[in-house]
Amino acid sequence: MKNVISVAPMVDKTDRHFRNFVRMINKDVQLYTEMITAQAIINGDLExxxxxxxxxxxxxxxxxxxxxxxAFEAVKRAEDYNYDEINLNVGCPSDRVSGNMMGAYLMAFPELVGDIVTAIKKATKKPISIKHRIGIDGEKVLPDSFERTIIDKYEDMLNFVNVTEKAGVNKFIVHSRIAILAGLDPKQNREIPPLRHEEVYRLKKEKPNLHIEINGGIKTIEQIDEHLKHVDSVMLGREIYDNPMILTKFGKYYGNDINISRKEIIEKIIEYSKKLEEKGIRPHLFLMHTQGLFHGVRGSKFWKREINHPKANSETLIKLMENIEND
Structure with a gap:
């Protein structure tokens, strides 16, 4: 099935528990892990x-x-896990990431990114994609030897895509803002640089052979429908995390209807929480990802207060369910 909607990788959010929560509501959207560094995979607990x-x-x-x-070593280790695709992050603006010459910093080095892709291709036969920005402001971060530290023209992005396409990438997820590598934190980098969706549309028009997915500032079904007139697929992040019931509206993109109520979702949350408890895992680590379940409707504050308590568990949820049924 063709991917139409993706849930963006979000640090401290799109962990295993949140992804399972998404699947309680929608079985079709494409999921991403959090960004995981190659070094973490090489040195960490793989499971x-x-x-x-x-x-x-x-x-x-x-x-x-x-x-x-x-990159080769990390992806080789990940081969034991049946991921559908490997995505290289060339978009994270965090100073911690760019300070280690990763993420959006690499947009200034398309040939190096091409070499990383080539190494990944040697480690796996899975499809490889790149998530990147439309450009970067690398002042105070990129080497002094660079003639230009602001690499934010459409032609710069096109060159980046052309170089990495030659290495074997045919899917690009493009965040429609530049990344400012110094002076803004990741949240500000998602809000302050202006959106330039038209440049992503242009990329698809000029590179029709590539799968182009758009990301950045997308919050409504109307916006999704408009973007899909110009690109192949759409990625949402914070909107899905903050308002997970929007997942029930995506059935039309996959030829099905999603008829599930909040009560039915809570029943699934209770069963999942019980399984965690049986394993000695605090359900709070999962429940904190569900706080948007009542976004925009009555009961939101009450739900958040109860499930955000460190000792919240399946019994807490059963009592909540009783209150909902008796309301």
Whole structure:
């Protein structure tokens, strides 16, 4: 099935528990892991970092890497996990990431990104995609030897895509803002640089052979429908996290109807929480991802207050369900 909607990779949000929560509501949207550095995969607990349930398919592993050798080793280790796609992060604006020559910093080095892609292709036969920005402001971060530290023209992005396409990438997820590598935190980088959706549309028009997915500032079904007139697919992030019931509106993109109530979702949340408790895992680590379930409707404050308590568990949820049924 063709991917139409993706849930963006979000640090500290799109973990294993949140992805399972999404699947309680929608079985079709494409999921992403959080961004995981190649070094973390090489040195870390693989099951903790990479493990997931089969229900999460289609799911993409997003990695951040600074050189081909580490990228190869990380993806090779991830081969034991049945991800559907490997995505290279070339869009994260965090100073911690760019300070280690990863993420959006790499947009200034398309040939190096091409080399990283080539190394990944040697480690896996899975499809490889890149998530990137339309450009970067690398002042105070990029080497002094650079003639231009602001690389934000459409032609710069096109060159980046052309170089990495030659390395074997045919899917690009483009955040329609530049990344400012110094002076803004990640949240500000999602809000302050202006959106330039038209440049993503232009990229698809000029590169019709590529799968182009658009990301950045997308919150409504109307916006999704408009973008799909120009690109192949759409990625949403915070809107899905903050308002997960929007997932029930995506059935039309996959030829089905999603008829599920909040009560039915809570029943699934209770069962999942019980399974966590049986494993000795605090349900709070999962429940904190569900706080948007009543977004924009009556009961939101009450739900958030109860499930955000560190000791919230399945019993808490059963009592909540009783209150909902008696209301």
């Amino acid at each position: 903790y970092l990479l493990g997931f349930e089969d229900i999460q398919h289609p799911i993409v592993l997003q990695i951040a890497a600074t050189n081909p050798e580490e």
